[in-house]
Amino acid sequence: MNKIMILGAGAMGCLFGARLTQAGYDVALVDVWREHIEAINAAGLKLHSDDGEHTVRIKAGSAADINVHPDLVIVFTKTLHTATALESVRHLLGEQTYLLTLQNGLGNVETLGRFATAERLMHGVTNYPSDLKGPGHVSSHGSGYIRIYGVAGLCSDAQQAIADALCQAGFNCTLDADVERAIWEKVAFNAAMNSLTAVTGMTVGEVGASVSGPVLARQIVTETADVARAKNIVIDADAIWQSIRTVFVEHAQHKPSMLQDILQGRATEIESINGAIAAVARTHQVPAPVTETLCHLVRMIERRPGNSSG
Numbered sequence: 001m002n003k004i005m006i007l008g009a010g011a012m013g014c015l016f017g018a019r020l021t022q023a024g025y026d027v028a029l030v031d032v033w034r035e036h037i038e039a040i041n042a043a044g045l046k047l048h049s050d051d052g053e054h055t056v057r058i059k060a061g062s063a064a065d066i067n068v069h070p071d072l073v074i075v076f077t078k079t080l081h082t083a084t085a086l087e088s089v090r091h092l093l094g095e096q097t098y099l100l101t102l103q104n105g106l107g108n109v110e111t112l113g114r115f116a117t118a119e120r121l122m123h124g125v126t127n128y129p130s131d132l133k134g135p136g137h138v139s140s141h142g143s144g145y146i147r148i149y150g151v152a153g154l155c156s157d158a159q160q161a162i163a164d165a166l167c168q169a170g171f172n173c174t175l176d177a178d179v180e181r182a183i184w185e186k187v188a189f190n191a192a193m194n195s196l197t198a199v200t201g202m203t204v205g206e207v208g209a210s211v212s213g214p215v216l217a218r219q220i221v222t223e224t225a226d227v228a229r230a231k232n233i234v235i236d237a238d239a240i241w242q243s244i245r246t247v248f249v250e251h252a253q254h255k256p257s258m259l260q261d262i263l264q265g266r267a268t269e270i271e272s273i274n275g276a277i278a279a280v281a282r283t284h285q286v287p288a289p290v291t292e293t294l295c296h297l298v299r300m301i302e303r304r305p306g307n308s309s310g
């Protein structure tokens, strides 16, 4: 396991690409953002982190530029671009290529499943933070965790090697047979915080300090827990609610990515977050009215006249 392709070299893709390169892996970044690719190829990728600023020499290109057959593809596009991105590199995927998604939301495995058999799919969650500062420049501060597991419910030696690679790159990565629960807990958190900030234009702290924000956030977490339970996944709604209360205070100034996307006129990940929860709710006839309403509102804002995603 040596050749790694990062598909979607934005904030997270660059963080993972840089750290894996520093750990000695042969990494290629694939993206569609030409200015970013050119900046990385010309001057290296700048990673600003708690241990200072590093310039990492790393190959970057479009799908057409990169001619490697990776052992592993880590998918880090926004979820709405996953299928297009994987389609663009399909010719580089071999029988032995593993695909790993650490994207937010639900439904990522189903999309990856169109490009590899279940035995070669891994999914998981991460809470490492990363921000794009400009072409060729990312910033990541603070620690986090990665939890991954094989989609087929087993972990082969190759999948263990993937976890080991992430650990060697300095990430706190564990194999977690209960990763689906972690994915649902994260989507519950994101369904509340991303949609409420995106619709109101408020920061996390402003939502928390409002009268209605905490009421709606709590309701979305409760609804998501009910929907998960219909799929036999038990998530800890109280613990998620406590972490939301914590970020209301400790990350008061934060603008979640969905709000940032709205402010930039870009399409958001609403379909794989609130939209995906609402879809499962409908299938299992579990009520999720607040989660679904927030989904409709974000869709309306995304598509208002003048937005590039409209």
Ligand code: NAD
Residues within 6 Å of the ligand: 007, 008, 009, 010, 011, 012, 013, 030, 031, 032, 033, 076, 077, 078, 079, 081, 084, 085, 088, 102, 103, 104, 126, 127, 128, 129, 130, 131, 132, 257, 269
């Ligand atoms: P990002 O927008 O910074 O990066 C996505 C990259 O994908 C962009 O550089 C974009 O140009 C590229 N892209 C778009 N279409 C493409 C295509 N067809 N082929 C190749 N590349 C393409 O997003 P991000 O913040 O890095 O987030 C990636 C995923 O990780 C999302 O699902 C997000 O929710 C999740 N996530 C983000 C963070 C974070 O702190 N940023 C933390 C945890 C999880």
